[in-house]
Amino acid sequence: MKTKSPPAPAGFPQPDYNELDDDELVDRVGYDFGLSRRSFVKVLGAGLLIAVSLPAVAQEEGARRGGGLGGTGARTLGARIHLGADGTITVFAGKVEAGQGARAELSQSAAEELGVPAGRVQIILADTGLVPDDGITAGSGTTPRTVPAVRRAAAAARNLLIEFACRQWKVDRTAVTMLAGAVTHTAGKETLTYADLAKSDDAAQWLAQAIPADVELTAVKEWKTLGTPVFRPNARDIVTGAHQYPSDITRPGMLYGKILRPPAYGAKLISIDPAKAKTMKDVVVVQDDQFVGVVAPNSSQAEDALTAIAATAKWDTTTHSPASSNDLFDYLKQNAEGGVPANPYADELAGAKVVRRTYQVPYIQHAPLEPRAAVAEWNEGRLKVWTGSQNPFGCRRELARAFHLPEEQVRVAIPDFGAGYGGKHTAEGAIEAARLAKAAGKPVSLRWTREEEFTWAYFRPAAAIIAEASLDPAGKIATWHFINVNSGGNAVDTPYAAGKKNCRYVPSKPPLRHGSYRALAATANNFAREVFMDELAAAAGADPLEFRLDRLENPRLCDVLRKAAKEFDWTGRARKKDAAIGLACGTEKGSCVAACVEIEIERKSNQFKVHRVCQAFECGAVLNPANLTSQIQGAILMGLGAALREEIQFADGKILNASFRKYRVPRYDDVPELDVHLLDRPDLPPAGAGETPIIAIAPAVANAVFRATGKSVYALPVRLPPV
Amino acid sequence: MLKSPQSKRFARSVWTAAVNRRSGKRNFQLTVAGTGSLYAMTRDAVRQAMQTTIHFTLNGRPRTVTTDSDRSLLEVLREDLQLTGTKYGCGEGQCRACTVLINGHSTASCMTSIGDVDQQEVLTIEGLATADRLHPVQEAFLAEGAFQCGYCTAGMILGVVGALKENPKATAAEIIPQMQRHLCRCGSYAKYIKAIGRAVAQTGKAGA
Numbered sequence: 001m002k003t004k005s006p007p008a009p010a011g012f013p014q015p016d017y018n019e020l021d022d023d024e025l026v027d028r029v030g031y032d033f034g035l036s037r038r039s040f041v042k043v044l045g046a047g048l049l050i051a052v053s054l055p056a057v058a059q060e061e062g063a064r065r066g067g068g069l070g071g072t073g074a075r076t077l078g079a080r081i082h083l084g085a086d087g088t089i090t091v092f093a094g095k096v097e098a099g100q101g102a103r104a105e106l107s108q109s110a111a112e113e114l115g116v117p118a119g120r121v122q123i124i125l126a127d128t129g130l131v132p133d134d135g136i137t138a139g140s141g142t143t144p145r146t147v148p149a150v151r152r153a154a155a156a157a158r159n160l161l162i163e164f165a166c167r168q169w170k171v172d173r174t175a176v177t178m179l180a181g182a183v184t185h186t187a188g189k190e191t192l193t194y195a196d197l198a199k200s201d202d203a204a205q206w207l208a209q210a211i212p213a214d215v216e217l218t219a220v221k222e223w224k225t226l227g228t229p230v231f232r233p234n235a236r237d238i239v240t241g242a243h244q245y246p247s248d249i250t251r252p253g254m255l256y257g258k259i260l261r262p263p264a265y266g267a268k269l270i271s272i273d274p275a276k277a278k279t280m281k282d283v284v285v286v287q288d289d290q291f292v293g294v295v296a297p298n299s300s301q302a303e304d305a306l307t308a309i310a311a312t313a314k315w316d317t318t319t320h321s322p323a324s325s326n327d328l329f330d331y332l333k334q335n336a337e338g339g340v341p342a343n344p345y346a347d348e349l350a351g352a353k354v355v356r357r358t359y360q361v362p363y364i365q366h367a368p369l370e371p372r373a374a375v376a377e378w379n380e381g382r383l384k385v386w387t388g389s390q391n392p393f394g395c396r397r398e399l400a401r402a403f404h405l406p407e408e409q410v411r412v413a414i415p416d417f418g419a420g421y422g423g424k425h426t427a428e429g430a431i432e433a434a435r436l437a438k439a440a441g442k443p444v445s446l447r448w449t450r451e452e453e454f455t456w457a458y459f460r461p462a463a464a465i466i467a468e469a470s471l472d473p474a475g476k477i478a479t480w481h482f483i484n485v486n487s488g489g490n491a492v493d494t495p496y497a498a499g500k501k502n503c504r505y506v507p508s509k510p511p512l513r514h515g516s517y518r519a520l521a522a523t524a525n526n527f528a529r530e531v532f533m534d535e536l537a538a539a540a541g542a543d544p545l546e547f548r549l550d551r552l553e554n555p556r557l558c559d560v561l562r563k564a565a566k567e568f569d570w571t572g573r574a575r576k577k578d579a580a581i582g583l584a585c586g587t588e589k590g591s592c593v594a595a596c597v598e599i600e601i602e603r604k605s606n607q608f609k610v611h612r613v614c615q616a617f618e619c620g621a622v623l624n625p626a627n628l629t630s631q632i633q634g635a636i637l638m639g640l641g642a643a644l645r646e647e648i649q650f651a652d653g654k655i656l657n658a659s660f661r662k663y664r665v666p667r668y669d670d671v672p673e674l675d676v677h678l679l680d681r682p683d684l685p686p687a688g689a690g691e692t693p694i695i696a697i698a699p700a701v702a703n704a705v706f707r708a709t710g711k712s713v714y715a716l717p718v719r720l721p722p723v
Numbered sequence: 724m725l726k727s728p729q730s731k732r733f734a735r736s737v738w739t740a741a742v743n744r745r746s747g748k749r750n751f752q753l754t755v756a757g758t759g760s761l762y763a764m765t766r767d768a769v770r771q772a773m774q775t776t777i778h779f780t781l782n783g784r785p786r787t788v789t790t791d792s793d794r795s796l797l798e799v800l801r802e803d804l805q806l807t808g809t810k811y812g813c814g815e816g817q818c819r820a821c822t823v824l825i826n827g828h829s830t831a832s833c834m835t836s837i838g839d840v841d842q843q844e845v846l847t848i849e850g851l852a853t854a855d856r857l858h859p860v861q862e863a864f865l866a867e868g869a870f871q872c873g874y875c876t877a878g879m880i881l882g883v884v885g886a887l888k889e890n891p892k893a894t895a896a897e898i899i900p901q902m903q904r905h906l907c908r909c910g911s912y913a914k915y916i917k918a919i920g921r922a923v924a925q926t927g928k929a930g931a
Contacts, residue, residue: 247811666912
C-alpha cells in the first residue's frame with residue numbers, strides 16, 4: 001500500500017514527497033540548497049524524477065535480485081561477490097548493520113553456499129560506491145530478500161568453481177567433490193580453490209554474468225553454517241573500542257558543526273545577527289534561508305558560536321500545531337481524513353453483546369544511543385558522506401536532490417552504527433553536514449545532541465484506535481470494527497475469526513514529525529486488538545487463552561500461543577483467582593509471537609513491576625539462533641519501555657521531556673526473568689525477526705493489569721487505576 | 724533548565740566539584756566560574772585565561788594538552804586525542820556510554836572537565852587490552868556476544884572493570900545494581916548480565 005505522507009511540521013522545510021519513491025510512512029526534511037525552490041521545480045524537477053523512479057518491471061526484478069523496498073539488487077555476480085587471487089572472498093550488500101545482525105547473517109549465507117567457514121567471508125555493507133542497491137534496511141527485509149539474493153550469488157560462484165575444475169581436468173561433475181572451499185579431483189589428488197578460479201583467464205567474463213534466478217540452494221538439512229550461532233564478525237572491534245561509528249569518523253582537517261534549531265515546531269526564522277559569532281576565532285557561520293549553522297575546530301567553540309547566534313535569533317513561533325500531548329487523541333480524531341469512519345454494522349448490534357473501546361498510543365522516540373551523526377567531505381564537486389542511516393541509497397537520493405547533483409557524484413558510506421529501530425530512515429543529518437562542509441571548504445562532522453535527537457528526529461506516530469465488536473449468543477465474534485487513526489495499517493487486520501470485519505487505517509494531521517518505528521503501527525494495532533480481545537473474553541466469560549485459540553485462524557500463531565502458555569504454565573496459574581498474569585499474541589511480516597507475563601503490584605505506591613516474561617517466537621527456519629535470541633530479548637525490553645513509561649510530552653510546539661532524565665527507557669532494574677522459546681520451522685522460508693517480537697509484550701502487560709485490577713486499560717504507557 | 728553551553732559547563736564543574744570533594748581533590752573551577760550571570764559576562768575573558776596546560780596520565784602514558792580547561796574530558800578525548808572508543812550518548816551522565824576510569828573510578832567523561840583530570844590517571848577503553856590480550860571483562864563480553872549495536876559496550880565494560888577495581892571480590896549480584904545508570908537501548912541486558920557473571924568468574928579465577 002502506498003501511504004501518503006502527511007505534511008511535515010514547519011520548522012523544517014516542506015518536503016516534496018512525489019520526488020522520493022520510498023514506499024513508507026516517514027516525514028522527510030525537504031532541504032533544498034542551491035537554486036530557489038520555484039526554479040528548481042521548473043528546471044530540474046522532472047529530470048530528477050525520472051532518475052529516481054524505476055519502472056514497475058525494474059522494481060519487481062529488483063525484488064528478485066535482492067533489492068526490494070526501492071532497491072535494484074546486484075545486476076551481475078561480480079557486483080555481489082569478489083574473489084581475490086589471494087583467496088579472499090568479499091561479499092557486497094546494500095544492507096546496514098545497526099546491531100540487528102545483518103553482518104553475521106549475510107556472512108553465514110554466503111559461506112553456506114560457497115562451502116567455506118563464515119570467518120572466510122568478508123562483508124562490505126552499505127557503501128553506495130561499492131555495493132548493489134538492496135533497498136532500505138527496514139521492514140524485516142534482509143532475511144527474506146537479501147539473504148536469498150546473497151545465497152543465490154554464492155551458490156552461482158560455487159557452481160562456477162566446480163565447472164572450472166571439471167573443465168580444467170576434463171572430467172564430469174561426478175568425478176569431483178567440493179569440500180571446505182576447494183574442489184578435489186576424486187581420482188587424482190588435485191584441488192582447485194576460489195583463488196585459482198579468480199586467477200583464471202575467464203573469471204572476469206563469468207563474474208560479469210547475471211546471477212541465475214534458478215540456481216539451486218543448499219537444503220536446510222544440509223546446512224553447516226546457517227542455522228548455527230554466529231557472532232558479529234567485527235565483535236572484537238566493539239569490545240576494544242576500535243570500531244568507528246559514524247560519529248567517530250575523522251577526516252584530515254575536519255571541523256565540527258552545530259545547527260541552529262527553532263525554539264518550537266513550526267517556528268519560522270525571521271532574522272539572526274551573526275556578527276559576534278563571525279568575530280570568534282576559526283568560526284564559519286552558514287546561513288541559507290531557514291538553515292543556520294556554524295563550524296569550528298572543536299565542538300565547544302562551535303557551541304559558543306551557536307549560542308551567540310541563538311541569542312540574536314528572532315522567531316515567529318505562532319505557527320505551531322495547537323495540539324499538545326494532553327489533548328492529542330481528541331485532536332487526531334477530530335482531524336481524521338474524511339472523519340472517523342462509523343461502524344458499518346451499527347444496525348446489526350441490537351440484542352448482541354457489544355464492547356466498545358478507544359485506545360491511545362502516544363508518540364514515542366526511538367532514542368538510539370548514537371544520535372544522528374554525519375561526516376561530509378566535498379572534493380571537486382563530488383560529495384562523500386559517512387552517516388548512520390538505515391537507507392544508504394535513499395540518503396544518496398536525498399543528498400543529490402538537496403544539492404542538485406547527479407546521484408553518481410554522491411557517495412554515502414554507512415559504518416556499522418549505534419542503532420536505528422526504524423528511526424533512521426532519512427538523511428537530514430547528512431544533508432546538514434554536507435551544507436556546512438560546502439561552506440567551510442573542509443570536511444565537517446555533525447553530531448546531533450541527545451536533545452536534538454529527542455526533538456527533531458521523527459517519532460513513532462501516535463494513534464487513536466477505535467474498536468467495537470459484537471458477540472453472538474454462542475460467543476462468536478459477529479462483527480468487528482477496528483479503526484486506526486493516524487499511525488498506520490500494519491497488523492490492522494485481525495487474525496481472529498469474525499462474521500464481518502471492518503479494519504482500516506485513517507490518516508490524520510500529525511502535530512509532530514513522525515515516521516517508521518520497530519514494526520511501526522503493528523505495535524499500536526496489536527496493543528489495541530489484544531487488549532480488546534481480553535475485554536471480549538471477559539464479556540464472554542471465557543479464559544483469554546481459550547477465547548483466542550478458539551478463534552485464531554492461523555495455525556502458526558496457535559502454535560506459538562500454545563507454546564508460550566505451556567512454558568509459562570498459563571492454565572495452572574490462571575486457576576488462582578488473583579494471579580496477575582496476562583497474555584497476548586500477534587503476527588506481522590511473516591512471523592508469529594506470543595507472550596505471557598506476570599506482574600507484581602505494589603499496593604502502597606500503586607505501581608507495578610513486570611516479573612517474568614515468557615515469549616515464544618516463530619519466523620520459519622532459524623538462520624542464527626544466537627542473534628535471533630538477542631533480537632527477541634531486545635524487542636521485549638524495548639516493548640516494555642513503551643508499556644511502562646515511554647511517552648513524549650509536548651505543548652506549544654515544544655518537546656517537554658527531551659532527555660534520558662525525563663524520558664526513562666528500560667534499564668537494568670527493569671529486566672524481568674526472560675524465558676524465550678524459538679520455534680524452528682525448517683520447512684518454512686526464514687522471515688525477518690527484528691520487529692515482530694516487540695508487538696506482544698505491551699498488550700500482555702496491559703492484560704495482566706486488567707486481570708489483576710478488573711479495570712480496563714485504555715492507553716500506553718500502562719498505568720494502574722488510581723486507588 | 725540548563726540550556727546554554729555555558730550553563731551546561733557550569734553544571735559540569737559543579738558536578739565534578741562534588742565528585743572531587745568525595746575524592747579529596749580541590750576544584751579550582753568553581754572559584755573561577757562563580758554564579759551564572761557573572762560567568763556569562765566574563766566568559767570571553769575567562770576563556771582566554773582558561774587555555775590551560777593539563778598534564779595527566781592517559782592509558783598508562785603521560786599526556787599533555789593545552790586547551791580551554793572547561794571542555795569536557797569526553798570532547799577532548801574524542802576530538803583532540805582521537806580516542807573515539809568513548810561515546811557520547813546524552814551529555815548529562817544519564818547513559819554512561821562515555822564511561823572512563825579516573826584513578827580507577829568509573830566516571831562519566833561527559834560530566835568531567837578536562838581541567839579536572841590534571842595530574843590524574845585516566846583509562847579509556849583503548850587502554851584496557853594489553854598488546855593482543857583482551858582484559859578478562861572484554862573477553863567475557865566477547866564470549867557472550869553481549870551486545871547488539873555495541874555503542875554502549877565500551878562504557879558497560881569499563882563500568883564493570885571499575886566495579887571490580889573497587890571490590891575485586893564483588894559478585895555479579897553486587898555489580899549489577901551499580902550498572903543501573905548504564906543504558907543499553909538495544910535491550911541486551913540479559914546477555915550483559917550473563918557476561919558480567921562470566922567476567923566475575925574469570926576475575927575470580929585470575930585472582931585465585
